[in-house]
Amino acid sequence: MKSILLLEKQCTQGQNFFARMRDFLKEAEMEIKQVRCDEERALGRVKEITEYFHGDAAKEEAHPLRIFMVVRDFLSMLDHVCKEVSQQDRTVVGSARSFRMSATTAMANLKMYGQHARDDDDDDDEDSWSL
Structure with a gap:
C-alpha cells in the first residue's frame, strides 16, 4: 500500500x-501494532503455561504451541x-434393578425389621438393668 501511495505524486487523478488509502493505511498500521502486542503477550502466557506444566519452555522454543497438543x-x-466409568455405572445400576421389590413387600420388610430392632432394644434394656 505504501508503494501505491508513492504513485500519488505521479498521478493527477484519483486524489x-x-x-x-492514506487514512486506511494509518488505521491498519495501528491495528497491526495492536495485534503484534497481543501476539507477544499471548506467546508470553503460553511460555508461562509451558514452564508451569511442562517444566522447561526453552526445550519447546521451536514448538511453542506444543502444549496445546x-x-x-x-x-x-x-x-x-x-x-468407561459411565458405562460401568450403568452396568451396576442395571444389575441393581433386578433387586427391586414392590411397595407392599418393602413395607412388610420394614415392619419386620422394626420389630426386630425393638426386640433388640428390649434386650439391651434388660441387660442394662441387670448390672
Missing part, C-alpha cells in the same frame, strides 16, 4: 482514492475414561 491429548484420554 480522493489516495486520501482514503499435550492438553488436547490429555482431555481426549480423560473423556475416554469418563465414558
Whole structure:
C-alpha cells in the first residue's frame, strides 16, 4: 500500500482514492501494532503455561504451541475414561434393578425389621438393668 501511495505524486487523478488509502493505511498500521502486542503477550502466557506444566519452555522454543497438543491429548484420554466409568455405572445400576421389590413387600420388610430392632432394644434394656 505504501508503494501505491508513492504513485500519488505521479498521478493527477484519483486524489480522493489516495486520501482514503492514506487514512486506511494509518488505521491498519495501528491495528497491526495492536495485534503484534497481543501476539507477544499471548506467546508470553503460553511460555508461562509451558514452564508451569511442562517444566522447561526453552526445550519447546521451536514448538511453542506444543502444549496445546499435550492438553488436547490429555482431555481426549480423560473423556475416554469418563465414558468407561459411565458405562460401568450403568452396568451396576442395571444389575441393581433386578433387586427391586414392590411397595407392599418393602413395607412388610420394614415392619419386620422394626420389630426386630425393638426386640433388640428390649434386650439391651434388660441387660442394662441387670448390672
